[in-house]
Amino acid sequence: SAVISQKPSRDICQRGTSLTIQCQVDSQVTMMFWYRQQPGQSLTLIATANQGSEATYESGFVIDKFPISRPNLTFSTLTVSNMSPEDSSIYLCSAGGSGLGSGNTIYFGEGSWLTVV
Amino acid sequence: RKEVEQDPGPFNVPEGATVAFNCTYSNSASQSFFWYRQDCRKEPKLLMSVYSSGNEDGRFTAQLNRASQYISLLIRDSKLSDSATYLCVVSSSGNTPLVFGKGTRLSVIA
Numbered sequence: 001s002a003v004i005s006q007k008p009s010r011d012i013c014q015r016g017t018s019l020t021i022q023c024q025v026d027s028q029v030t031m032m033f034w035y036r037q038q039p040g041q042s043l044t045l046i047a048t049a050n051q052g053s054e055a056t057y058e059s060g061f062v063i064d065k066f067p068i069s070r071p072n073l074t075f076s077t078l079t080v081s082n083m084s085p086e087d088s089s090i091y092l093c094s095a096g097g098s099g100l101g102s103g104n105t106i107y108f109g110e111g112s113w114l115t116v117v
Numbered sequence: 118r119k120e121v122e123q124d125p126g127p128f129n130v131p132e133g134a135t136v137a138f139n140c141t142y143s144n145s146a147s148q149s150f151f152w153y154r155q156d157c158r159k160e161p162k163l164l165m166s167v168y169s170s171g172n173e174d175g176r177f178t179a180q181l182n183r184a185s186q187y188i189s190l191l192i193r194d195s196k197l198s199d200s201a202t203y204l205c206v207v208s209s210s211g212n213t214p215l216v217f218g219k220g221t222r223l224s225v226i227a
Contacts, residue, residue, distance in 0.1 A: 033214045042204065042219040043161065092160055096215075106215055108160040 006093050006109035013116050018081045021112045023093030028073035033106065034066070035092040043092065049076040083116045090114075120144060121218035123205050129224045134195045138221050140188040140205030150181055152190050153204040155220065161204055164190075195225045 003026040013019050023032065032049040046066055047055040055068035069077045080087055090113050096106030123140045130136050142150075150167035165172065167179040167188055178191040188205055205218040 031214075035217075043217040045214050045216075048214055094215075107163070111160045113158075 004093060004095055004107055004109035006112050008112055009110060010113035011115070013083050013114060015084055015116055017083055018079055019083065019114065020077050020079045021091055021093070023076045023078070023095075023109055025074045025095045029095040030073070031096045031106070032070060032076045033094045033096070034068065034076070034078045035094060035108075037090040037092060037111075039089075046078070046091075049078075080114065083114075085116045088114060088116045119218075120216045121205055121207055123203075123218040124221045126220075127222035127224060129226060130195055132195060132197060132225055132227055134225075135191065135193045136195055136223065137192075138190045138203055138205070138223075140190075140218055142186050142188070142205075142207045142216075144207065144209055144216075145186065146209045147186075147207040149208040150179075150188050151206040151208075151215070152177075152179060152188075153206055153217075155202045155204055157201075161217075164203070192223075195223075197225050197227060199223060200225045 005024045007022050011019060034046040035043040036046055037043045045058045046061045047057040047068055049055050049068050049070040051070045051073055065081050067079045090111045092111045093109040094106045121142050124138055128136055152164040153161040154164045155161040165174050165177060165179055167181045169181050171180045176193045180189045190203060192199055200223055202220040202222050204220045206215045208215045
C-alpha cells in the first residue's frame with residue numbers, strides 16, 4: 001500500500017477565495033485522482049491528474065474552477081477557485097497504478113475538509 | 118441508471134449477526150471490483166478486492182456474478198467495530214478511475 005499525505009486536513013474559507021490542496025505520495029505512481037465527497041453523498045471523480053500533461057476532467061468539472069498540477073510522479077495539487085458554500089466538501093486525493101503493486105487498487109489520502117462561509 | 122447501485126441501508130444488526138450487502142453495476146466492460154470501507158469522517162479504505170471465483174478474508178466473503186453484473190459482501194459474526202459505510206467500487210480497466218456506489222451504512226449494536 002501507499003502512504004498518501006494531504007494538506008490542509010481541514011480549513012474554513014471565505015466565499016470568493018481560492019485554496020490549494022497538496023497531495024504527496026511516498027512512492028512513484030502512474031495514476032493520481034481527485035475526488036469530491038459532499039455531505040451524505042458518495043465519491044465523485046473530479047479529474048485524473050496526468051504527469052506531464054493536462055488533467056482530464058469529468059463532466060461537470062472544469063479547469064478554471066479546479067486547476068490541477070502534476071509536476072512529478074509523487075505529487076499533485078488541486079485548487080478550488082472562487083469558492084462558494086456549495087464547494088463545502090471533502091476533497092480526496094488518491095493514487096494507483098504501477099508503483100503500488102496491486103493491479104487497479106487505489107489508495108486515498110486522509111482528505112481535506114473544506115467549509116466555505 | 119447509475120453506474121453502481123447499492124442497497125440503500127442503513128442496516129442495524131446485533132453483534133454476532135450475519136449481514137449481506139448487494140451491489141449492481143451497469144458497465145458490462147467493468148473488469149475490477151472492490152469493497153471499500155469508510156468510517157465516519159474518514160477516507161475510504163480498501164476492504165477487499167472481488168474476484169470471479171469469489172474470495173474470503175476472515176469473516177468477510179465477496180462474490181461476483183458477471184452475468185448478472187452483481188457483487189455481494191457477506192459479513193459473518195458481526196462486531197461493533199464493523200459499523201461503517203461499505204462502498205461498492207468498480208473499474209473498467211487498470212488505467213481508469215474507480216466508480217463508487219453511494220455506500221451502505223451498517224450499524225452493529227450490542
